[in-house]
């Protein structure tokens with residue numbers, strides 16, 4: 001309802017927006033603290049976005065990102081840093097400060113007043129995470145007013161927020177089935193909305209090699225030509241991969257590349273026979289068995305090959321991590337396995353990266369700076385702890401996105417568990433593994449692709465569960481509660497539908 005709607009210069013249309021309650025909004029992940037002041041900010045055609053910072057271009061890009069997202073949700077086109085025009089109405093300021101009440105690059109504060117919204121952060125990452133909160137506070141539908149335009153009511157109050165875990169990830173297996181650059185970008189867009197900051201790409205496996213290595217072209221020519229089920233496969237050129245890395249960087253998401261070895265390497269050995277020490281190249285494999293392949297770990301030429309692969313991928317991966325896989329090397333002798341992992345760790349370090357490996361790598365003699373990804377063995381996770389390593393939590397029975405929801409699921413496996421939406425959320429990463437909190441880097445939910453071959457199937461397994469993992473990794477324990485989360489999750493339907501996401505409409509959720 002417009003009480004005063006004359007749009008003369010400098011006079012604000014004043015709306016009676018009714019009472020609001022910021023604490024009851026459907027924010028996921030739920031912020032560290034939320035205080036309501038019960039009024040409303042009216043997002044209208046006269047709202048402008050302004051950015052103030054030392055890192056001018058990065059903050060301006062974040063302002064433009066917000067403007068673009070507001071346009072696609074509401075149809076409003078808000079100018080960014082348009083200092084020529086004197087705005088007559090609301091202002092959204094995105095401000096870099098030396099310090100705010102919470103510390104950390106991803107921390108932010110959001111003050112929503114009647115006429116001004118101020119988003120403050122010390123670093124662009126924080127501003128970007130805060131922008132996601134603001135996006136979630138803009139209602140899907142505008143309110144009709146007596147003026148010619150609707151307005152979008154944002155509840156007033158204060159939010160200060162910071163992530164609980166510094167590593168909040170998902171993994172996508174592009175090896176068992178290949179996914180296109182466009183598919184990966186769509187997944188990244190969805191992850192960014194829920195403040196995920198790492199996407200781990202499982203780039204190689206028995207069934208396919210998916211990343212161009214210029215010094216070893218047959219890896220993609222031969223090793224990239226197949227996938228599970230006998231379909232055509234595919235691979236990322238280095239340009240494609242850089243495109244993904246850059247796209248992710250604009251969403252403040254870091255790509256973690258994985259080359260899985262010494263097991264899970266049939267596609268590589270089918271391309272170059274010397275890698276597994278055989279006379280003839282291995283046959284391409286299109287099934288779903290695991291644990292049957294291995295590199296020849298005692299041959300220097302194998303390490304020269306790995307040096308090239310790690311160097312070429314590291315050159316186009318600005319992030320701090322390189323994942324060497326290391327899982328399920330069932331046909332590698334134990335000593336050979338341990339020798340291999342230690343030697344490959346040195347190569348990864350030589351190219352300036354920290355090594356991540358699946359939990360088995362903790363059985364080798366490796367550095368405390370390397371990271372173990374706990375998926376199956378608590379004993380291995382304990383070994384990592386004793387070595388002073390940090391651990392990423394991906395327990396299969398809780399966080400594997402490729403596990404079926406229940407017996408009726410169309411896709412997925414069930415070897416670790418059925419993981420319905422509530423079970424995916426109801427566990428405590430802080431205490432689950434018994435690893436001390438300060439050695440837990442974060443949580444990652446892997447999506448293996450033996451049973452899925454296109455984006456709709458990917459979305460069916462990833463959503464809505466991935467939304468729960470975002471809250472498990474960002475929100476502190478005191479703010480997590482299944483009954484409350486369930487309501488906020490139910491309210492994600494409009495967003496998911498607008499984004500054309502074919503999520504699994506779990507009957508355990510009363511979708512709105």
Ligand code: TNX
Nearest residue numbers: 290327328358375402413448
């Ligand atoms: C185990 S998890 C694997 C993968 C499979 C997955 C299927 C892990 C480190 N290894 O090779 O794709 O199970 O759920």
